[in-house]
Amino acid sequence: MSKTIELSIVMPCLNEAETLATCIKKAQKFLLENQVSGEVIIADNGSTDGSQNIAKTLGAKVIHVEKKGYGNALRSGINYALGTYIIMGDADDSYDFESLKPFLINLRKGHDLVMGNRFKGGIKKDAMPFLHKYLGNPVLSFLGRLFFNIKIGDFHCGLRGFSKEAYYKMNLKTTGMEFASEMIVKSKLNNLSITEVPTILHKDGRSRPPHLNTWRDGWRHLRFLLLYSPMWLFLIPGILLMITGILASGVLISQSIIIEKIVFDIHTLLYTSSMVLVGFQFFVFYALTKVYAVENQLLPKSNRYEKLFKYLNLESGLIIGFLLLAAGIGLSFYGISIWKNFEYGNLNPSKTLRVIIPAVFTGLLGMQIIFFSLFFSILGLKNSKQTQP
Known part of the structure; x- marks a missing residue:
């Protein structure tokens, strides 16, 4: 032997x-x-x-x-x-x-x-x-x-x-x-x-x-x-961008901010609202990277992975997405009504864009959430089949 x-x-x-x-x-x-x-x-x-x-x-x-x-x-x-x-x-x-x-x-x-x-x-x-x-x-x-x-x-x-x-x-x-x-x-x-x-x-x-x-x-x-750490590459930066963007946008929608003679107004609002959209894209990439890595055996399955499909499901995504889309449409009609009051003439950008920018932002975010939920639900079908006894 x-x-x-x-x-x-x-x-x-x-x-x-x-x-x-x-x-x-x-x-x-x-x-x-x-x-x-x-x-x-x-x-x-x-x-x-x-x-x-x-x-x-x-x-x-x-x-x-x-x-x-x-x-x-x-x-x-x-x-x-x-x-x-x-x-x-x-x-x-x-x-x-x-x-x-x-x-x-x-x-x-x-x-x-x-x-x-x-x-x-x-x-x-x-x-x-x-x-x-x-x-x-x-x-x-x-x-x-x-x-x-x-x-x-x-x-x-x-x-x-x-x-x-x-x-x-x-x-x-x-x-x-x-x-x-x-x-x-x-x-x-x-x-x-x-x-x-x-x-x-x-x-x-x-x-x-x-x-x-x-x-x-x-x-x-x-x-x-x-x-191999999508949480640090995508999730954490995405959350920070969204929180910063939401807080800053919330203040700028109501009024401009002046710091040592520097005025932050509607142009800044455009950037802060974009931060939220970019932050959401980071979150989307986190979820998709996690799924790809696990399904291709680059990363082992974990409790956090299972929770992705538990909380990020089609129904909740569609509800949130359509609510944001409806809010965007509603704000758009409100903006049009303001324009109508001025007989569709020139408007004060500092006032009207505080309505139009949130309208466009919420509409875009709503559509992104809807499409992401539809795509993620397709990935979830494979996941649910694999976990069935």
């Missing part, structure tokens, strides 16, 4: 001939000295410098990955891994594969994802670019903690461990560098146990520049965090 493999150490590789042998030897030494039944897997993403032969010579398992991308390479390597636990790390000799004991201990304790924290463990001189150390990583990690309530200090540490069972629950989809963020976010959304251990980051041993592109890959991480 073949021996059960407890730990698979997976390294993505693209032309890492200068450092690959060192990383493999360190990983093998860790397995041997700690009497861990394990394997070393090199997920090669099309190397042309002989990295594959180096890995094979040292007894590592080489997985050829045709589709380019950090995420593609790791997903392929992890899928071929036979270990109960998996530890992934870059093959540039920036992480010490001889110091994996804290990761394995926490995995054995039952944690689903064990993250390395370079800021706690230490960053050696010239190991991390200035922008990454003081701007990129701290800002993106802060946003990740804020958006998803994850108590992790280093979102982008490339050295991390997880169980194979937990990996399947994550259902990861991304193909590039944002794979690192998706793993943490999906772990949190699926209520998996996450912890972190201090990790030292060394200066990599390559003579060529790293594959990581500061601005491009930073944007991909930020974009991922925003798209």
Whole structure:
């Protein structure tokens, strides 16, 4: 009978001939000295410098990955891994594969994802670019903690461990560098146990520049965090816009506002009322993004998702929409009556537009709510079928 493999150490590789042998030897030494039944897997993403032969010579398992991308390479390597636990790390000799004991201990304790924290463990001189150390990583990690309530200090540490069972629950989809963020976010959304251990980051041993592109890959991480948190991207900005617009419009409808000789009048009213419409569009995008993400298995279903279809239904939407539309029509007729009193001649814009702008605004908002309710009810039909026993 073949021996059960407890730990698979997976390294993505693209032309890492200068450092690959060192990383493999360190990983093998860790397995041997700690009497861990394990394997070393090199997920090669099309190397042309002989990295594959180096890995094979040292007894590592080489997985050829045709589709380019950090995420593609790791997903392929992890899928071929036979270990109960998996530890992934870059093959540039920036992480010490001889110091994996804290990761394995926490995995054995039952944690689903064990993250390395370079800021706690230490960053050696010239190991991390200035922008990454003081701007990129701290800002993106802060946003990740804020958006998803994850108590992790280093979102982008490339050295991390997880169980194979937990990996399947994550259902990861991304193909590039944002794979690192998706793993943490999906772990949190699926209520998996996450912890972190201090990790030292060394200066990599390559003579060529790293594959990581500061601005491009930073944007991909930020974009991922925003798209996976539609509440922060759409819902909260939308609510703030609508509340601000409604309050400001309510005051400007009755009178102009003068602040230090600056007069806010009907022109400002036009902008404040538009804020409400834009805010509602943000809300619509929140709802549609949430539905798309859940139905395409990018996000797990939650109680909040079910409430979308409970409270945002066709009947309530049509009632609110038609009431606003009726109000808009009523205000329009009131405006026409004012115009009639002046024998359809010139009017005082400061007075009449305080009627016409709300008339147009409520009519447009009413129509938007009606159309949104009709479309959302179609999505709800699919949702209701899926939830039937």
